[in-house]
Amino acid sequence: MLEKPTLSVIILGQANSGKTTLAVQLLHSLGTINSSIMERVESGMQLDSSDSIRNYASVLSRTKDEIKRGRTMNLVYSMAETKHFHLNIIDAPANPFLKSMFRGISQANIGIVVLDAEIGAFEAGIPNITTMIRATYCLGSIQLIFCVNKMESVDYSKTRFMEIKSEITKIYKNNGYKNGNATVIPISALSSLLGNHNDDNILEPACGSKMEWYKGGRPCLLDAINSLKAPLYRYDLPLRISISKVFNLKGALVVFGKIETGILKLETEIRLTPHKKQFPPSMKIESIAICRKLVREAKAGQLVTIQLKTSLNPSNVKPGMVLSDFNNDYAKEVHSFKADIAVLRESPFRRGYNPTFNIHSLQTSCKFKDFYVSSNTIKRYERDENPMELRKGQYATVLLKPKNQIYVATVYSYPPFGRFLMWDNGNICVFGVITEVYTDSPPRR
Numbered sequence: 001m002l003e004k005p006t007l008s009v010i011i012l013g014q015a016n017s018g019k020t021t022l023a024v025q026l027l028h029s030l031g032t033i034n035s036s037i038m039e040r041v042e043s044g045m046q047l048d049s050s051d052s053i054r055n056y057a058s059v060l061s062r063t064k065d066e067i068k069r070g071r072t073m074n075l076v077y078s079m080a081e082t083k084h085f086h087l088n089i090i091d092a093p094a095n096p097f098l099k100s101m102f103r104g105i106s107q108a109n110i111g112i113v114v115l116d117a118e119i120g121a122f123e124a125g126i127p128n129i130t131t132m133i134r135a136t137y138c139l140g141s142i143q144l145i146f147c148v149n150k151m152e153s154v155d156y157s158k159t160r161f162m163e164i165k166s167e168i169t170k171i172y173k174n175n176g177y178k179n180g181n182a183t184v185i186p187i188s189a190l191s192s193l194l195g196n197h198n199d200d201n202i203l204e205p206a207c208g209s210k211m212e213w214y215k216g217g218r219p220c221l222l223d224a225i226n227s228l229k230a231p232l233y234r235y236d237l238p239l240r241i242s243i244s245k246v247f248n249l250k251g252a253l254v255v256f257g258k259i260e261t262g263i264l265k266l267e268t269e270i271r272l273t274p275h276k277k278q279f280p281p282s283m284k285i286e287s288i289a290i291c292r293k294l295v296r297e298a299k300a301g302q303l304v305t306i307q308l309k310t311s312l313n314p315s316n317v318k319p320g321m322v323l324s325d326f327n328n329d330y331a332k333e334v335h336s337f338k339a340d341i342a343v344l345r346e347s348p349f350r351r352g353y354n355p356t357f358n359i360h361s362l363q364t365s366c367k368f369k370d371f372y373v374s375s376n377t378i379k380r381y382e383r384d385e386n387p388m389e390l391r392k393g394q395y396a397t398v399l400l401k402p403k404n405q406i407y408v409a410t411v412y413s414y415p416p417f418g419r420f421l422m423w424d425n426g427n428i429c430v431f432g433v434i435t436e437v438y439t440d441s442p443p444r445r
C-alpha cells in the first residue's frame, strides 16, 4: 500500500476565535488525544477555578501562563491521521505573537484560518487577519481554508456567514491571492466538542436543520482537507533541517525541527550551520523520533525530534539554525544575499533600513545594503537604475546583509530557504525571494 503523504497544517486566525478549540477537536476525533485527557479537562482538574469547564483549549496549553491567560503564546505541534494524509497540526498564536506565527507559517503547506462569527469580533480582527494572509502569501502562497467559527452563537445565520465570506474573499484577493477562490466553511468547534455533530460541519457535512442552507455538495472541513493536493517534497535534494526548538536534556542536545529537503538517516554525519569553523565538531545522531515514536529514517515534510551526540554546548544551538549532511553539499554560512523584493511599507525607505527578517524558522534583523534596480508595479518596463529610495508598490533587486551569518539559499536551489518576509512595528514591509547568496563578501559592482 502506498504511504500517505505528510501535510503540515497551521491553524491561524483571529485572537480568541477558537483556533485551539478546533485543533483539540480535530486531534480528539482523529484519535490523537485520548478520552482520558478529555475527561480530565471536562472534570475541570486542569483548570483554574476561574476558567470555564468549556475551555478545552487547555489540553494544548503548554505553560501555566497560557492556561491562566487562556491564550496560545507559542506554537504547539501535534499529529493526526486522515483518510488521505498524515497531518502535522500546528496550533499558532494570534497577534501580537508574530514571531511564532511567522515561524509556524513557514513550516506549513496549508493554513486553516479561523474567523470569529460573533458580531463585532470578526470586524475587530480584520487588520490582524490581513497580516496573516499576507504572510501566508509571502512565504510561499500557502493554500488557505477559511472557517467561520462559533456559528451557533449567531444562530447559524446564513446572512452573517455570507457577509463574512464576502469580506474575507476581498481581503484574500487584495493580499496576493489574486486569482484564487477562497474556500470558506461555516463551523462550530465548541458544539462539535460537546458532541453536537449535526451542524458543526467539521468531520461530517452538516445534516441538521440549522444549516439547511449550506447542504448540497459543499464540503465540511475534513472533506476540504482531504481533497487538497499532496505537497511536492524534495526528497531528491541534499538534507536540510530547519531547527525550531532546542532542548538541553542533562547536557544532551535534542532539537526539534522540520526536514525541509532530503532524507535523514541514523548514520548521517550532521553539520550545524551557522558555525564559526568550517569543520565544527561532528555530530552523530543518537536517535530520531516522529511524534515520540523512534524511527531509523525520516524525510522531507516530517517534523522530527533528534538527539545528537556532540561536544557542542547545547546553549550555542538556536532556533533558525540548520542541520545538513556533512558529506553531501552541506549548508554553508551566508554573509549577504541578493533578492528580488516587493515593497509593502507605507513610507519610503533608504539604504541602511534594518527591519526584522523571517525565513524558515529563522528570525534575525537584516540590513538593506544596496539597491540595484527598481520598477513600478504596473509599468514594470519603467526601470530605475540605482534608486535612492524604495516606495510602496515597487519591485526591486537589492543586496541584504543579516546581522550575523545565517543559512539561506536561492529559491531555485532550496525553495523553502529562499522565500522571506520582513516586518517592523507589527506590519509586513517587504517580501521577496533570494536569487544569489554570498558565502564571502559580494562582488563589487
Ligand SMILES: Nc1nc2c(ncn2[C@@H]2O[C@H](COP(=O)(O)OP(=O)(O)OP(=O)(O)O)[C@@H](O)[C@H]2O)c(=O)[nH]1
Pocket (backbone or CB within 6 Å): 013, 014, 015, 016, 017, 018, 019, 020, 021, 022, 054, 055, 056, 057, 070, 071, 072, 073, 092, 093, 094, 149, 150, 151, 152, 153, 187, 188, 189, 190, 191
Ligand atoms: N460559542 C462558541 N465558543 C467557542 C467556539 N469555539 C471556541 N469557543 C470559545 O472561544 C474561546 C477561545 O477559544 P480558543 O480555542 O482558546 O481560541 P484561540 O483562537 O485559540 O485563542 P488564542 O490562541 O488566545 O488567540 C474559548 O472560551 C472557547 O470555549 C464555538 O464554536 N462556539
Ligand SMILES: [Mg+2]
Pocket (backbone or CB within 6 Å): 019, 020, 021, 057, 071, 072, 091, 092, 093
Ligand atoms: Mg489558541
